[in-house]
Amino acid sequence: MDVIKRNFFALLKAGAFGETHSVEPMSAHKWRKLFAVMGVHEVVPYAWAGYNKQQLPFVQHVPKNIIHDLRNCQHAVSTHKYESAQLSNGLLNKRLNNIRHNEPHAIDTSTETVHVLNIIVHNIETMLNKGVVLRGIVDLGIYLRTMGHKIDFIKLENWLTKLHVETLAQFQGSILIQLLGFDTDEVPFTRRVMTDAKSVTLKAVERTVKDTSYKWDFKQNKSPWVQVNSQAIKQSMRRSFHYLLYAPIETISNLTYKFAKNLSELEE
Numbered sequence: 001m002d003v004i005k006r007n008f009f010a011l012l013k014a015g016a017f018g019e020t021h022s023v024e025p026m027s028a029h030k031w032r033k034l035f036a037v038m039g040v041h042e043v044v045p046y047a048w049a050g051y052n053k054q055q056l057p058f059v060q061h062v063p064k065n066i067i068h069d070l071r072n073c074q075h076a077v078s079t080h081k082y083e084s085a086q087l088s089n090g091l092l093n094k095r096l097n098n099i100r101h102n103e104p105h106a107i108d109t110s111t112e113t114v115h116v117l118n119i120i121v122h123n124i125e126t127m128l129n130k131g132v133v134l135r136g137i138v139d140l141g142i143y144l145r146t147m148g149h150k151i152d153f154i155k156l157e158n159w160l161t162k163l164h165v166e167t168l169a170q171f172q173g174s175i176l177i178q179l180l181g182f183d184t185d186e187v188p189f190t191r192r193v194m195t196d197a198k199s200v201t202l203k204a205v206e207r208t209v210k211d212t213s214y215k216w217d218f219k220q221n222k223s224p225w226v227q228v229n230s231q232a233i234k235q236s237m238r239r240s241f242h243y244l245l246y247a248p249i250e251t252i253s254n255l256t257y258k259f260a261k262n263l264s265e266l267e268e
Contacts, residue, residue, distance in 0.1 A: 004034050005205050012043055013181055015050030016138045017145065023050075028063045035066050036208040042135035082115065082139075085122035089253035092163050096121065099159055112150040116143060117159055120169050124247070127168065128254040131239060132175070132204040141176045144186055153188040160189065167246040171197045200242070 003024050010021035011034075026034070038047045083100070087093040096117075103114050123136040144151070160166040166189070173190030174197035176182040184190065240255045 011050035015046035082118035088257040
């Protein structure tokens, strides 16, 4: 793991989870790249919190314009509405909405468990469309640590199995365990730590621009042929094949949905 990635996770763990992690000195160029990655993963507020916990000698090379931008980001923090997350498969999404509708009326109701489910589904939606984005993973970790004592993990695992996404949930838990310092007992639904979750996430941390491969850009000119963004399709297909064995129903449905959606937006 190179110095940019080490500092990325050091700032993230310090800012999001209050852990003590010192960052390593870097050049101005590397600091710019680091915070570009933070922006892609929507974790700038946590990076700023982590930065404020550092001792000056370690962060004196941070360009002043980046510090200015970070301060401004604190006033424009986006709030994720995880309850709006959806699954691509119609049947599974109906089951998801039934869980959301029925749980408040259950005798042993647990809104905290529903919220965790919503975060996990949001992360699945993001993973299949844009790759791993750490904002949702971090928010999942924060919620597990602050509200874990109120979560019914048996009920959660039953829901995940019913929705056929238990392996993708374990993928998220594996990221928390392998890269964000979580113990296995903090993520009870992760029965098996998946080693490829670490490699996929580290690869995602190399991105300095947001993933737009879900936009296939079907276009039609005067000829009868349809032009497509072949690079975006290839990238989207590679991602889908990676998750295919983890959640085949949702992965195939997601790919089909993207094809239909992009085709419906065909520019004539």
